[in-house]
Amino acid sequence: MTALAAQVGHIARRSLVRTLRQPASAIPPFIFPMALLAVTAAGLDSATRLPGFPSDSFLAFFLAFPFIQGALFATMNAGTDLARDIQTGFLNRLSLTPMRGAALVTGHLAGVVTMGAVQACFYLAVGLAAGVSIASGVLGALTILGLATLIALAFGALGTFFALRTGSGESVQGLFPLLFVGLFLSSMNLPRNLIEADWFRFTATINPISYLIEGVRSLIIEGWDAQALALGFGMAGMIAVLSLTASAWALRGRLTRT
């Protein structure tokens, strides 16, 4: 058990340090979501005048978005770094050591989740500094951080699975547009009941990302909404479990091949 923990610790530290040492990986998750938050919140502020809009601040309504976009960056960073390990032969060399497969994936994801948690604290701090008040209070803010961390784990595991399955950084990067499209075809800009186009409302309803956003958003603008939270945590948990299971399966195949 101690040996496993030490292995996880080494890989987690490496994962974190590697991300921090690459400005091109470390900086965008902080800058891009904030830039989009600023322009969208200001540009769509008048949408709060729509009858039935659930908040009088579009900034508060839209603050859930950076948490999800930040998690998408976690997917890319997790996947690209692991794919690089495969491409450079690092994974091959690791497989010759007593390092366990579970320690590799857990350690790798621990680094990703730590980055995700730091990002979430940053987004929340920016939101609070910009005047957003969290309707669910301090406990709600902590719950937001918990949900954001779970979402980072879920997407990080998804990136890990793609990296292990394809072994190619470019293939993992190719996943980003797909996830980005998924993000935009959700309820990120308007509540689902205010989306006018039927096909778009349907797409947003079957899109799991909508429920992740709505889970975070409910804590910011509504307070404690059991249904939104259950759906948010449930979807994030389901993506995490499926992705981790798929990663474990792909890791077995990768270690067999190597």
Next chain:
Amino acid sequence: MRRGASFRSVALAVAWRVLHNVFTTPSLLLPSLIFPLFFFTAFAGGLSRVDNIPGFDFPPGYTTFQFVFVLLQSAAFGGVFTGFGVARDFESGFARRLLLAAPQRGGLIAGYALAAVSRWAVTATILTVVAVAAHMKVGGDGVDLFGLYGLALIVSLAGTLWATGVAMRLRTMQAGPIMQMPVFLTLFFAPVYVPLDLLSGWLHAVAKVNPVTRLLEAGRSLIAGNPSEVGLAYGVAFALVAGFALWALRGLGSAERAGG
């Protein structure tokens, strides 16, 4: 060979090569085609209720309102994507050989610009077909539409010259964000989702002085069939082209001094 003829032959050769590369490599072609369609779908579909905001007055509707933004965005980003290709040419060493071989090096910039506007023409055609299929309402006549697409074409040229100037100075693919981010921010610091009058706070102040606002508002007035301040918008667009042409030429000088 006469000076004009050699300039033309360099420009045509570079343009042909870029277009051949782009249209035979899906990973280069698809992003420039898909992203405008995706933004159009997400904005026009997901935000169509926005035209119910009190004070939103654009008779052709929200789909048309967003089409103009996405058309201009695709034009500007078509130029940026071409800039990525210029950077790739420098990184791979191909541009070094181009600089050695070209008798008129200004033709290189002209070639990249020609390729960018040709490439954007394809994107604009597909975007228009999709928008018409999505029941976009057009109030303007043929002359108005000619004015709109002409304006977008000049924006594409300006975007290309900007990105080419950056690529020739930095000569690495890592310059991608430097080409992309200023264009992205300048476009989004304009009235993207609602008209200028409905913006408030810092974004209203920034959008008022942002030249892209003039382009967007003139474009929207043209497609609505109610042209307004079109001359000013064309003046802004030509000024951007002139400024960025100078920027690109000085970038070429920088690349020449560095030996490609």
